[in-house]
Amino acid sequence: MLPLLLDRTATAPLPAQLAGQVRNLIVAGTLRRDDRLPSSRALAADLGVSRAVIEQAYEQLLAEGWVSARRGAGTFVAAPPGPGLGRSTDHRAHRGAQHGAGRAAGSTAPTATGRRHLDTGTPWVDVRHDPGWRRAWREVSTAAPPPGYDDPRGLPALRVAIAERLARTRGLRVDPDEIVVTAGTTDGLRQLLPELPTGPVAIEDPGYRAAAETVRSHGREVHDLPAAVPLPAVDGPLDGVVAVYVTPAHQHPLGRVMPAADRLALLAAAERTGALVIEDDYDSEFRYDVAPVPALVSLDRTRVAYLGTAAKSVLPTLRIGWLVAPPRLHEAIVARRLLTHTGAAWPCQRALLTLLRDGWLDKQVRAARKVYAERAPRVAAALAPYADLAGPLAGMYSTWLLPEPDAVRARDAARAAGFEVNLLSSYARSSPLTGLVVGFGGVSDAELDRALAALTSALGARA
Numbered sequence: 001m002l003p004l005l006l007d008r009t010a011t012a013p014l015p016a017q018l019a020g021q022v023r024n025l026i027v028a029g030t031l032r033r034d035d036r037l038p039s040s041r042a043l044a045a046d047l048g049v050s051r052a053v054i055e056q057a058y059e060q061l062l063a064e065g066w067v068s069a070r071r072g073a074g075t076f077v078a079a080p081p082g083p084g085l086g087r088s089t090d091h092r093a094h095r096g097a098q099h100g101a102g103r104a105a106g107s108t109a110p111t112a113t114g115r116r117h118l119d120t121g122t123p124w125v126d127v128r129h130d131p132g133w134r135r136a137w138r139e140v141s142t143a144a145p146p147p148g149y150d151d152p153r154g155l156p157a158l159r160v161a162i163a164e165r166l167a168r169t170r171g172l173r174v175d176p177d178e179i180v181v182t183a184g185t186t187d188g189l190r191q192l193l194p195e196l197p198t199g200p201v202a203i204e205d206p207g208y209r210a211a212a213e214t215v216r217s218h219g220r221e222v223h224d225l226p227a228a229v230p231l232p233a234v235d236g237p238l239d240g241v242v243a244v245y246v247t248p249a250h251q252h253p254l255g256r257v258m259p260a261a262d263r264l265a266l267l268a269a270a271e272r273t274g275a276l277v278i279e280d281d282y283d284s285e286f287r288y289d290v291a292p293v294p295a296l297v298s299l300d301r302t303r304v305a306y307l308g309t310a311a312k313s314v315l316p317t318l319r320i321g322w323l324v325a326p327p328r329l330h331e332a333i334v335a336r337r338l339l340t341h342t343g344a345a346w347p348c349q350r351a352l353l354t355l356l357r358d359g360w361l362d363k364q365v366r367a368a369r370k371v372y373a374e375r376a377p378r379v380a381a382a383l384a385p386y387a388d389l390a391g392p393l394a395g396m397y398s399t400w401l402l403p404e405p406d407a408v409r410a411r412d413a414a415r416a417a418g419f420e421v422n423l424l425s426s427y428a429r430s431s432p433l434t435g436l437v438v439g440f441g442g443v444s445d446a447e448l449d450r451a452l453a454a455l456t457s458a459l460g461a462r463a
């Protein structure tokens with residue numbers, strides 16, 4: 001019988017507790033690859049809970065790649081144990097999936113070309129008449145700003161609120177003093193780069209273009225880490241790099257969840273080579289089927305630097321993010337910020353504090369998640385006859401694999417209809433993958449329908 005104990009008085013829901021404990025048993029090597037987990041019926045009887053609790057926990061572990069389901073045979077451990085990785089695992093991911101129809105979308109500004117952008121970076125949000133948003137900025141206008149340069153880590157009360165949120169939504173327990181408030185993800189990366197030894201940085205390919213550009217602009221080479229291949233098979237690209245930049249919860253832009261085996265292989269490679277793993281956790285809150293996938297950093301605080309952002313849950317233009325770096329790097333970064341006065345603008349930090357304190361951000365994430373949960377299948381229904389979905393439906397975009405000439409024709413048709421859609425090849429450096437990356441956050445429902453009609457009529461004309 002497995003050493004599992006559920007605590008009904010704890011704040012973490014029972015499925016999250018169970019999933020966390022099974023994960024820990026796998027990481028510790030107590031459960032090994034191909035071990036069969038008890039049936040949901042048997043485990044429910046053992047633990048005195050309903051079968052739904054067990055099923056929900058197994059579903060979560062399945063989505064994260066820790067287990068696999070074999071039809072008629074049961075649920076089996078899929079990931080190898082991670083020697084020495086058993087520490088600091090605390091997964092309190094909450095069940096946040098919300099289903100339902102979305103209300104009308106917020107309208108975003110057209111791009112410089114006059115076209116509406118179906119990009120990966122524009123969230124669904126409409127703050128124009130929002131009383132909570134206004135209250136936040138009214139408070140900014142009446143609060144007293146710090147008279148001089150403030151704490152280089154960022155506004156203390158904001159760091160407390162971010163720490164609370166990270167524990168609640170990402171299973172990540174950090175002291176507020178371990179957090180550095182940044183001006184967004186790429187700013188967090190900019191803080192880390194000067195503290196790393198000379199050498200290249202590996203970035204997923206296809207991958208986040210802003211990260212690659214930031215690394216290059218610091219005079220470092222970018223090495224390609226193939227994003228579509230299991231990590232143990234691509235050990236080579238990690239040799240000789242000083243850091244690896246990854247998006248484990250939702251690979252950008254393929255949309256895949258980094259499987260548990262890859263997580264462990266990555267941490268083992270980082271241990272072997274001394275490379276820093278940089279985790280970009282940009283939109284993990286927007287899973288609609290299972291609870292958000294736990295952050296990689298919760299498996300190893302000493303080798304992983306964690307980058308979070310308000311760009312998806314509030315607005316990209318707020319330019320606020322947060323960085324949790326391993327202690328040695330954290331100290332160096334804080335010391336340098338003290339000298340250089342680097343930091344996120346106080347008014348934006350102060351406004352985010354109110355938005356977090358008042359529960360505005362939680363509400364916004366719930367509302368946006370509902371909209372994405374309704375739109376993602378709509379996009380899938382339109383494009384599935386013509387292209388292959390690259391990853392599970394999550395977040396505010398989906399990526400579709402198809403030959404480049406078809407993708408270009410569809411992109412051109414969208415342009416003619418007034419929409420900008422990105423080619424997958426524009427995210428690739430050496431990867432041969434081609435297709436379309438279709439964002440659905442920053443447009444209205446009617447605009448999305450028009451854009452999809454333009455894309456599908458071009459793709460339908462293929463034959």
Ligand SMILES: Cc1ncc(COP(=O)(O)O)c(C=O)c1O
Nearest residue numbers: 121184185186208252282309311
């Ligand atoms: C992969 C990825 N990371 C992070 C971000 C957010 O970056 P920032 O916080 O710098 O706005 C985005 C925005 O589109 C993104 O696509």
